[in-house]
Amino acid sequence: MAEPGIWQQRLVEKRFAGGTLSPLDLILFLLSTLLIWLFLRKAHHATRGPLSAIPGPRLCAWTDLPQGYWKITGRDHEIMTNLHEKYGPVVRIGPKHLSYIGTAEIWADIYGERVGYAKCLPKDKMLYDLIEDCFGWKDSLVTAPDELVIRKLVVSSFSPRMNNHFEPRFKGWTKKMVERLVPKAERAEIMDLSKAFQCLSVDLQTDMILSVDAESLKTLDYPPTKIVVNGSLQGAALAHALRLFSPTIGRAVQKTIVNIPHLRRLLDNFASTLSKRIDARLANPPPTGDVLTEVLRKTDLSPVPISKEQFYSTAKILTVAGPEAMTAAMNTIGYHLFRAPSTFQTLVSQIRTRFPTQEDLSLKALSEMDLLTAVIKEGHRLYPLPPGILPRCTPKEGAWVQGVWIPPHTVLGVHQWATYRSESNFHDANGYHPERWMGDPKFKNDRLDCVQVFSAGARRCPAELFSWCVIRLVFASLLLNFDIELADEACDWPQQKSYFIWRTRPLMCRIRPAEKKAVVA
Numbered sequence: 320m321a322e323p324g325i326w327q328q329r330l331v332e333k334r335f336a337g338g339t340l341s342p343l344d345l346i347l348f349l350l351s352t353l354l355i356w357l358f359l360r361k362a363h364h365a366t367r368g369p370l371s372a373i374p375g376p377r378l379c380a381w382t383d384l385p386q387g388y389w390k391i392t393g394r395d396h397e398i399m400t401n402l403h404e405k406y407g408p409v410v411r412i413g414p415k416h417l418s419y420i421g422t423a424e425i426w427a428d429i430y431g432e433r434v435g436y437a438k439c440l441p442k443d444k445m446l447y448d449l450i451e452d453c454f455g456w457k458d459s460l461v462t463a464p465d466e467l468v469i470r471k472l473v474v475s476s477f478s479p480r481m482n483n484h485f486e487p488r489f490k491g492w493t494k495k496m497v498e499r500l501v502p503k504a505e506r507a508e509i510m511d512l513s514k515a516f517q518c519l520s521v522d523l524q525t526d527m528i529l530s531v532d533a534e535s536l537k538t539l540d541y542p543p544t545k546i547v548v549n550g551s552l553q554g555a556a557l558a559h560a561l562r563l564f565s566p567t568i569g570r571a572v573q574k575t576i577v578n579i580p581h582l583r584r585l586l587d588n589f590a591s592t593l594s595k596r597i598d599a600r601l602a603n604p605p606p607t608g609d610v611l612t613e614v615l616r617k618t619d620l621s622p623v624p625i626s627k628e629q630f631y632s633t634a635k636i637l638t639v640a641g642p643e644a645m646t647a648a649m650n651t652i653g654y655h656l657f658r659a660p661s662t663f664q665t666l667v668s669q670i671r672t673r674f675p676t677q678e679d680l681s682l683k684a685l686s687e688m689d690l691l692t693a694v695i696k697e698g699h700r701l702y703p704l705p706p707g708i709l710p711r712c713t714p715k716e717g718a719w720v721q722g723v724w725i726p727p728h729t730v731l732g733v734h735q736w737a738t739y740r741s742e743s744n745f746h747d748a749n750g751y752h753p754e755r756w757m758g759d760p761k762f763k764n765d766r767l768d769c770v771q772v773f774s775a776g777a778r779r780c781p782a783e784l785f786s787w788c789v790i791r792l793v794f795a796s797l798l799l800n801f802d803i804e805l806a807d808e809a810c811d812w813p814q815q816k817s818y819f820i821w822r823t824r825p826l827m828c829r830i831r832p833a834e835k836k837a838v839v840a
């Protein structure tokens with residue numbers, strides 16, 4: 320076949336020679352010129368552009384199709400880890416997409432606050448708008464620009480003072496979880512402990528934020544929120560992949576998916592239940608106060624008004640996103656702890672010695688237990704949420720990362736799974752070793768500060784302290800009251816797929832009353 324340029328030249332020669340250039344010929348000529356120009360531009364960007372020096376699969380420099388495909392497979396975390404092993408700490412995974420193995424400095428460069436231009440790199444709209452579109456959470460804290468006042472209000476609602484204030488409430492809910500598990504333990508049942516984590520998180524957080532009992536622990540089954548989230552994950556990954564390729568097609572597919580009657584009904588019920596709960600809460604302020612009390616109090620003092628829509632969407636996202644993250648965290652912490660008999664036994668004996676009864680558990684005392692802290696950190700490291708990248712976008716001035724100038728409108732981020740499974744950061748990176756967090760000399764070269772499961776900078780998780788308090792209480796309560804072993808059915812737990820967040824597998828465990836039983840007063 321003749322090259323396109325030669326073919327064009329012939330067309331022009333032939334037509335002009337005969338003096339008969341028809342409108343169709345002219346259109347063909349212009350179209351082919353345009354295509355050639357687009358091709359050359361793409362080729363230049365792929366092979367000579369500013370990102371061309373960064374290694375990666377060749378096809379990725381030309382198109383987003385490979386990374387879109389990886390997202391749909393649910394195996395993005397493993398594929399990316401292999402790519403980093405092959406190409407190094409920075410990989411070009413799309414024409415304008417970069418993935419990094421994190422270090423403390425890289426986290427700060429990408430997610431930290433910057434001086435001189437934007438306060439921090441903005442979130443990539445391709446992903447975050449999708450979350451907003453799917454659930455209709457317009458301008459919530461997650462998608463609002465960073466300087467917005469709403470973030471300050473939410474952060475102050477999760478302050479250390481508020482955590483102390485809420486301690487009795489946290490303890491009340493963990494005790495309720497224990498009470499619900501006692502009959503199962505007495506029958507030595509095999510059960511999905513993940514359901515208990517999810518129910519506790521939903522009930523505790525709905526109570527803490529809206530002073531409403533969501534009643535999930537009553538059934539010990541997944542609440543409707545989980546069904547909606549699980550049902551939407553793969554569809555959202557498909558829409559995201561298509562948006563990378565063509566935002567218009569991606570949006571159209573996403574609209575079709577969310578309008579599938581069954582899913583639409585679930586989403587609508589879910590949205591209206593949440594709205595009704597917020598309305599009811601606003602109509603009847605609770606005497607004891609909750610997160611919303613704090614947000615409302617600060618809103619009154621704020622010089623910048625918060626729109627009703629933003630207020631509602633933020634309250635909704637707090638009651639939904641929180642439990643998902645907490646459940647995923649508790650699943651990985653539990654799974655890894657229960658399959659490490661010696662760590663498990665040591666922690667059990669530390670807890671049962673220090674706290675004779677459930678009532679003796681206290682946040683302060685638990686925060687002093689180094690092994691408990693190490694077990695939580697190691698669980699987070701092995702299955703972080705989200706496992707992939709929290710994508711950020713460089714502004715029109717571009718940005719400097721590790722002394723390298725990254726051009727404008729490049730999407731980049733630290734890949735958590737690849738970072739935490741990298742042997743360059745951790746000795747035996749795939750192994751479970753809580754002792755690496757306790758100064759064991761075997762792990763003296765570990766780069767512990769590259770683990771930032773709550774992210775870093777101005778948009779880091781506002782509920783980190785809260786999450787620590789609740790997770791410590793939950794595990795202390797479980798180990799104090801029950802003997803727990805993983806059931807055979809849990810053997811495929813690690814084969815989880817990730818669609819931005821984990822699609823969690825059941826955590827099947829056999830629970831029995833603790834041999835030296837603690838008193839649930």
Ligand code: HEM
Nearest residue numbers: 460461637641644645648709772773774778780781782786
């Ligand atoms: C172990 C549990 C948790 C983990 C690992 C976690 C992790 C994270 C991460 C990595 C981010 C940054 C997301 C991004 O940049 O896109 C984030 C943001 C956020 N998290 Fe958490 N989170 C947890 C628990 C919670 C809980 C319990 C709540 C609410 C009650 C919560 C509310 C939020 C909100 C509202 C944001 C958005 C903040 C912003 O954009 O300014 N998280 N979280």
